[in-house]
Amino acid sequence: MKTSPRHGLARVxxxxxxxxxxxxxQWIADGRVEVDGRVVRDPEFAIVQGRQRVLVDGKPLDQAQQRRYVMLNKPRGLVTTASDERGRDTVYRCFDGAGLPWLAPVGRLDKASEGLLLFCNDPQWAARITDPEMGLDKTYHVQIDxxxxxxxxAALLDGVVDAGEPLRARSARLLRSGEKNAWVEVILDEGRNRQxxxxxxxxxxxxxxLVRVAIGALQLGELGKGQWxxxxxEELAALQR
Incomplete structure (x- = not known):
């Protein structure tokens, strides 16, 4: 007989x-979380999600937090993480003073990259958006030397093998050029690290x-740098088509 997996309360x-x-x-240590009617202060307390009644501040998990879905125009120089062991500024600096609940990044942009970055507190939605089966193209404007x-x-579409990993673009076109450099639009239909x-x-x-300007039908538009x-x-629905 198959048993349901048990996970630590903090992880749940x-x-x-x-x-x-x-x-x-911290919430658990502060006594804000109940399991089956009693306060639990151990973050590793093992439960089977969905089988035990968990309350946060007296509310069931599905009512404890309103779902929020946010887009940010990520500035260059910020790392996509909640905290950085090297003390670097993170994308969460852009939300200072906003009064938002905890939001997790949906995907990543590296420190040197800019543009459209999604956040939410809905893990199931995030998993769907990042699932390759969803087929959401990601569009980038790239300045090259x-x-x-x-x-x-054409070579970008043909692709290369780097460190044993095949890399390719779905499409690439010249946007504009100067004397020594140019801007190219690159569309990816897969997501690999620093692709x-x-x-x-x-x-x-x-x-x-490198600036991400669109995810699927969602455009960065005129959203200012560091703004969210x-x-x-309608945008949520379009992303899930």
């Missing part, structure tokens, strides 16, 4: 999107700036 709270695991441990010809753009930088690097080309806003009902 964080997986529900209520807070980070560190915050969950050369003027690409048609052969270079665009690695693609160009394999061709001996340096990326000067909540997604509309």
């Amino acid at each position: 709270l964080s997986k529900c999107g209520l807070c980070s695991r560190t915050q969950a441990a 050369t003027i690409p010809d048609e052969r270079t753009l 665009i930088r690695r693609l160009f690097s394999a061709m001996g080309i340096d990326v000067l700036r 806003r909540e997604l509309s009902v």
Whole structure:
């Protein structure tokens, strides 16, 4: 007979999107969490999610926090993490003073990259959005240190193998060029670590700036650098089509 998995209470709270695991441990230590009618102060207290009644501040998990879905125009130089062991500024600096509940990033942008980054406190929604089966294209505007010809753009679609990993773009086109550099639009239908930088690097080309401007039908638009806003009902629906 198959038994249901048991998980630590702090992990369950964080997986529900209520807070980070560190915050969950603090809530539990503060006596804000009940399991089956009694206060539990051990963050590793094992439960079977869905089988035991868990309350936070007297409310069931599905009522303890309103679901929030946010888009941020991530500035360059911020790391996509809640806290950084090296003391670097994180994307959460952009939410200072906003009074938002705990929100987790949906996907990542590396420190040197900019643009559209999603956050939510709905792990199931985040999993759907990042699932490759959803087929959500991600569109980037990339400044490079050369003027690409048609052969270079075609090579991005043909792809390369870097560190044993195949990398390719779904489409690439020249947006504009100057005397020594150019902006290229690159669309990816898969998400691999530093994929665009690695693609160009394999061709001996340096990326000067990298800005994500769209995820599926959701456009960054005129949202200012470091600014955020909540997604509309229509935008949420469009992302899940």
